[in-house]
Amino acid sequence: MxxxxxxxxxxxxxxxxxxPSVAVAAPDEARYLVVLQDGVADPAGAATDLDRQYGGETESVYGAVNGYSAAMTQAEAEALAADPAVAYVVTDGEFARLNSEPLPVSCQQAxxxxxxxxxxxxxxxxxxxxxxxxxxxxxxxxxxxxxxxxxxxxxxxxxxxxxxxxxxxxxxxxxxxxxxxxxxxxxxxxxxxxxxxxxxxxxxxxxxxxxxxxxxxxxxxxxxxxxxxxxxxxxxxxxxxxxxxxxxxxxxxxxxxxxxxxxxxxxxxxxxxxxxxxxxxxxxxxxxxxxxxxxxxxxxxxxxxxxxxxxxxxxxxxxxxxxxxxxxxxxxxxxxxxxxxxxxxxxxxxxxxxxxxxxxxxxxxxxxxxxxxxxxxxxxxxxxxxxxxxxxxxxxxxxxxxxxxxxxxxxxxxxxxxxxxxxxxxxxxxxxxxxxxxxxxxxxxxxxxxxxxxxx
Ligand SMILES: [Ca+2]
Ligand SMILES: [Ca+2]
Ligand SMILES: [Ca+2]
Ligand SMILES: [Ca+2]
Incomplete structure (x- = not known):
């Protein structure tokens, strides 16, 4: 029984x-600021081209400087910096965190x-x-x-x-x-x-x-x-x-x-x-x-x-x-x-x-x-x-x-x-x-x- x-x-x-689909940077990626040569007239178009060529993901195209921000790995940033259209590439400044605990990407945030x-x-x-x-x-x-x-x-x-x-x-x-x-x-x-x-x-x-x-x-x-x-x-x-x-x-x-x-x-x-x-x-x-x-x-x-x-x-x-x-x-x-x-x-x-x-x-x-x-x-x-x-x-x-x-x-x-x-x-x-x-x-x-x- x-x-x-x-x-x-x-x-x-x-x-x-x-x-909803949200772009999330891969763990080894960081945000870089890409400054283009003065002669580059179309920063948005250049960003798209450079992303395709070097593997970055553009976040914002700027007006105050001739450039844009993008997520990419350090290796991608170094390759990008050598491109003739690029003046220089710098990492986004990161201010010190007051909390010493690591801040993982929580699931509700992601x-x-x-x-x-x-x-x-x-x-x-x-x-x-x-x-x-x-x-x-x-x-x-x-x-x-x-x-x-x-x-x-x-x-x-x-x-x-x-x-x-x-x-x-x-x-x-x-x-x-x-x-x-x-x-x-x-x-x-x-x-x-x-x-x-x-x-x-x-x-x-x-x-x-x-x-x-x-x-x-x-x-x-x-x-x-x-x-x-x-x-x-x-x-x-x-x-x-x-x-x-x-x-x-x-x-x-x-x-x-x-x-x-x-x-x-x-x-x-x-x-x-x-x-x-x-x-x-x-x-x-x-x-x-x-x-x-x-x-x-x-x-x-x-x-x-x-x-x-x-x-x-x-x-x-x-x-x-x-x-x-x-x-x-x-x-x-x-x-x-x-x-x-x-x-x-x-x-x-x-x-x-x-x-x-x-x-x-x-x-x-x-x-x-x-x-x-x-x-x-x-x-x-x-x-x-x-x-x-x-x-x-x-x-x-x-x-x-x-x-x-x-x-x-x-x-x-x-x-x-x-x-x-x-x-x-x-x-x-x-x-x-x-x-x-x-x-x-x-x-x-x-x-x-x-x-x-x-x-x-
Ligand atoms: Ca056993
Ligand atoms: Ca682990
Ligand atoms: Ca709580
Ligand atoms: Ca897993």
Missing amino acids: RGSAVGAVIGAVALALAV LNPVEAQCVPEDLDRIDGELSSTASGDGTGAVGTNIAVIDTGVDRSHPDLNVVGGVDCSTGTPVDSPSAFSDVIGHGTFVAGVAAARDDGLGVVGVAPGAPVYSVKVFDDATGSASNAAIVCAADWVTQTRLDDDPANDIAVANMSIGGPGADDQQCGQANQDVMHTAICRSVLAGTLYVAAAGNSAADLGGVAPATYDEVLTVTAMSDYDGRPGALAGPLCYGTDLGSAGERDDAAASYSNFATTERDRLHTVAAPGTCATGTLPGNVYAAASGTSFSAPLVSGAAALCIDTGLCPQGDPRTTGARIQADASAANTADQAYGFEGDPLRMVADRYYGYLVRAAAY
Whole structure:
């Protein structure tokens, strides 16, 4: 008999990105000012000709000087300077920045991740650009395996490194391409938040290019996941750690999934919760499970797997500019989320939270609102929910394991380290966190400390 449906997709992929085409300078390009010889009568025409010849992209043609500004590489500028029509070429003066933090091109500013890689605001907010892999600098890859237990992951997406998977949606593991079909899009999005490649295209994740395993549990038609499917998934993940192949060991399993449940403190033996039993066994085998807290603005103690003490549970805070300080309006690609109760650098209006001491001990926070991620078919979009805060933490954990700061195969220690580092970063710099974090709790809602990717 098939189990009842317990899983629901947390957080619909809501906002499709409207993408006006905007020219964005390639990472190695800069703006140069090109001054032409006095005898050149048509600077606009000359700019067009010189762009074609040397590879620049004209931005403005001037009147005050006989010349124009253009984006180009240094090599292109040097070649251009030797052209007989050109008097000289200089770089555009750059005034010193008061903020020492690098200023990546954020996704909302870039508008179109397909033209040049942007750094999602959520990743910027947890300082992923300052991590050991420097997410957003166009290079670097992480080698720690992440399982995405979800709707499937599109294997053909160019920004993802999908290396394997299984289709558990029927409750029986099927080793077939169906694991990599993602009709709903949720799993592909989750994978991108955790592990989109740092390749100069699209978006970038916390653990760029980490090998992703698609563990499909959602039925394409019903959009729900049975108990049997989730047990199948946990079994499959566990088996990677018990077989003879060390290369396939799943270090981190992301579960942006939730349904009604409870923690019996006995791994499901007392309340016959087979998902809990399966996850406990998998944790013992060495996989860290990261679970979304859920989007009901309620106590996560009533949500499984979020309430299980054996998982690392992630709430959502909201950020709109990649910066602390509550300086941004609640704008997501032009959509004002203020009427939904959203504010910059505050707990997300929809996020579940912990109330019991036991649940507080396995809860951390990450940005979950207006995440920019991957969708099947080489598409990028924005979406909100704890579904998308969880994979930021999955990626941070994978990065921590990859750098050796967290132990492989010891999820309890890794989870504790993620929490301790978040707590330490927030306590040392209270401006880093958000309204609703443990330093400024709202009522008895415990959202946890904001994770910090720069620690790894
Ligand atoms: Ca990098
Ligand atoms: Ca990318
Ligand atoms: Ca193995
Ligand atoms: Ca902010």
